[in-house]
Amino acid sequence: MAMIGRGFGATGGGVGVYLDGASRTLADAGVAVHVVTAAADGSARTQRDGLRTVHRLPLLPASCGWERQVAAFAMDAAERVAALHAAGAVDVAEVAEFEAAGLALQLLGRAAGGARRCPVQVHAHCPTAELMRMSSVPASLPGASVRRIDLAERASLLLADGVVTPSASQAGWLRGPLGLPIEPAVIPLPLADPGPPPPWPEGPPEVLYAGRLEPGKGVEALVRAWPAVAEAVPGARLRMAGADTSTAPGGGSMRAHLAALLEEAGVAPPAAAFLGALPPAGLAEARARARVCVVPSLWESFSWSCAEAMAAARPVVASDTGAMRELLGGCEGGWLFASGRVEALADALRRALQETPEAAAARGRRGRERVLRRCDPAANNAQRIQRFADLVARAEVRDPRPRRLPPDRRERLREVGVALARGGDGPHPAVSADAVPPAWHGWLGVRRERAGASAAAPGSMDLPEPPTRGTAEAALVPLLLACLTGDAAEPPAFAWAAAEEDPAAADAVDLVRVLAPGLRCLHPDAAWRRFGVDAADPGAGAEPLAAARRWLGLQPPVGDPGTTDARGDAAARLGRALQDLADRGVRRVALHGAGAHTRRGAAALAEPPVRIVAVLDDDPRRAGGSLFGHPVLGPDEAVARGLMEAVVLSSDAAEEQLAAGWAQRAAPGVEVVRLYA
Structure with missing residues (x-):
């Protein structure tokens, strides 16, 4: 199997930690795993370790912009996995929904169809838009890029052959706001037994926070709650282990902002201290010294900090939201508090620190038993491997022709497209097909018939007239769907006319640049094929080829017909x-x-x-x-x-x-x- 994600290992965030751990446990279970990830230093390389092979692909420099990095990696990863699948080395792929890492592979597969299409399972971690919101990133900073990546992630989920997520709360979002038409499987992430827990600590009681210093992790509520805790429990110490970020109110160092809050409240070392980012061994030592671990995150699809603290037999104080509630459950392995409420967090920490050592140690043991049972790698792998086998079995009996999406999933994609055309801000409402002008219904899967003429043949140039200013946005909805579903081979000859008329339409064109698998200057031939055009024989489709090249904004080759207009x-x-x-x-x-x-x-x-x-x-x-x-x-x-x-x-x-x-x-x-x- 293949696994795709831009981040890998401890430096790749939660998705990277999952890729590293899950691929290793699957390989230990006898599955040949190909991990396709990015090489931050730009050097492509392949590393083999038993049944696990890690393919590191070059990453565009940061100066190119986040959106272009994401799109370029998705395309390179798609080509690598498609080649592995064609060679028989990969039967199925699992991709992160984060940054739509597998969308290019999904679109390439739909263009190929039949046995050439690699079945794809999407692992839903945390949507980009939700991550930005929890991190209090100003809307003006990422701007339209986040909106486009958010829509790309939704499209990847809607196009998935299967969806898995680590928590029931995340599954609820997939079924609710997203409207996923297939039932997501809930499989907790695998967590290996770290060995015997450390002995119960002696000395002044310590509380450990482990995670990045950013708003979504609830760090400001923790720092504001701590003065009351320090006053109620003399000698108590807060230790915050994690990398600093530039997410303080108004920008700047979050660590400096938190330190200023503590200083204003009269809290000084050793009552509170910042440990910085620690390696795994250093974090384990800090956890061993802690009497309580705190996880104040506003939301998590799966909290490694919570799970690892429980595995170390340490009581946990956590927000009553997302995966933390599911991990702690009713095992009495810790305390839950109302997410984001400073007073509730302070009260929970006071109760945790005032518990007797014997009662606290027993609470920690109950939490350890629960998390190791819930996240058992053997049981986890059995569920995953069975799902992968089911996807492969369904792929083997597919019709060899490119597959059209079922009607219910096409309807959801239509709604995503309409939301895009309306600007993409805020929640994406469910909009009926009636909101799209009838002239564009042909692009939505309903073949138009002209009076006295037969239905337009696939690949023909029987396109509607370019839209007027008033319908420019809606006109790009079918363009998006044509790329997503692979149901249309015609080039979007109207796209530039619409984009010239309206900024929102121009944003829509940018999204389709990200979505369509060949829409990148480094892969022009794939772009032409995306529109059903044979680049090797331009004379057979000169006008479609010219239209596609103009739409992509690429320089036409010498002697290319039909590209002499000023805009070309x-x-x-x-x-x-x-x-x-x-x-x-x-x-x-x-x-x-x-x-x-x-x-x-x-x-x-x-x-x-x-x-x-x-x-x-x-x-x-x-x-x-x-x-x-x-x-x-x-x-x-x-x-x-x-x-x-x-x-x-x-x-x-x-x-x-x-x-x-x-x-x-x-x-x-x-x-x-x-x-x-």
């Missing part, structure tokens, strides 16, 4: 302008225009010859976001900050207007470059 050479014009500036010694450049022209041009520039410091836009609604990893700013702000030596007017439709604005703007020392004058 955005990348070429932008590349020549930037190279000219570089040749003249200009090093810092801004692009004015955050619309489709810049999106097409910048997407095809793998390594710009100058540093692009920002993308400028006159619409204040776009300021604060990012485009291809570059911040989006207002032009006046960029001038005031002295960011650039030159600005390139990146718009074919509004160049005159932009040039007039710069003629009136006081910007000494900033050269204005036009592409179409």
Whole structure:
């Protein structure tokens, strides 16, 4: 089997810890496992350890932006697993829903169909949007990227052959807000017996927190609760082990923010101390010294901190939400408190520390027995292996033709698409197909019939007219679904017209860039095939090929027919302008225009010859976001900050207007470059 996730091991967060542990226990059970993950240092390598093989793929640099990193890794991972499946080394894949790590593999499989499609099980850990919310990341920071990745994760879940999750609370979200039409299996994560628990500690009572210092972990409530605990239990000590983050209110160090809160309350070492990020051995030593472990997280799909503390026979004080309630259950292995409530947390910690050592040790033993039974690797592996075998068995009897989605799952995808077209902010409501203009029903699986003519043949160019401004957003819903379901081979010739008209439609185009498996400049041939076009024989489908290339924003090859319009050479014009500036010694450049022209041009520039410091836009609604990893700013702000030596007017439709604005703007020392004058 194959397992896909961008993070791996202790540095990869909860998903990375799961990938490492689960792949190891599956290999110990006799399953040949191929883990496909990212190499943060950029060096591709393959490491074999018994039946486990770890494939580390190069990761795009952070300067490319989080969204492009995610999309590039998903595509590279899909190609690696598809090759392993074609070679007979992999029968089934499990992918993390986080960052839609397996969506490209799912889409490649739907394009291939039949025996060439690798069945995929999605493991639901924690949706990106929920993680951002719990971490109090400002909405303006990730902006549309989080919205698009969130929708990609939902699409991956809806396209899954099977879904598994570690807790009933997470399964409830999948069935409820997401509306997953298949029943998710609840299988707790495997936790090996760490051996005999450490002896009960002596000396001043210590409380241990283990986890990153970020809002979603409930650390501020813990620090605000601690002064009352320290006053009620003389000599009590709080130890906080975990890496610092820049998630303090207003930005900046969370550790510094928490230390300031403690100082204001009159709490000083040794009553409270920060241990920093500890290696596994150091964390085990800190846990051995603790009388109580605290897990104040606002929500967890599975809490390793809680499970590992219970396995070490330490009583746990935890939030009464998510997986913590399920792990502790009714075993009396700890105390639950109302999530986020400072007074309730302080009361639970007081009661825990005031319990006699004998009673506390007995409580810890009960918790240990429960968690080792619930997370037993042997039982866990048996359930997983049986599910994998069932997926493979169903795949072997599939119709060899590409499979259409069942109607109920197509309906859920339709709702995701409509939510996307409406902007993607907030909850995604269930919207009926009636909300989509009838002209687009053909893209939703209902073949249109023209008067006096037969139904359009698959792959034909019988497309609706480009949408008007009023229907631009809804027009992109079927574009999304066509890519998701593989039910349409026609290229989306209308996409640019819609994206030019409306910012939300342009965001939708960006999402489809992430979703569709070949939509990446490094893999143009896969992109053409995605639209049913044979790149090796462009003469057989010149117009579809040209439309697909224009939509992707890629530079057309020499002699390619049908790509001579002004918009088709955005990348070429932008590349020549930037190279000219570089040749003249200009090093810092801004692009004015955050619309489709810049999106097409910048997407095809793998390594710009100058540093692009920002993308400028006159619409204040776009300021604060990012485009291809570059911040989006207002032009006046960029001038005031002295960011650039030159600005390139990146718009074919509004160049005159932009040039007039710069003629009136006081910007000494900033050269204005036009592409179409």
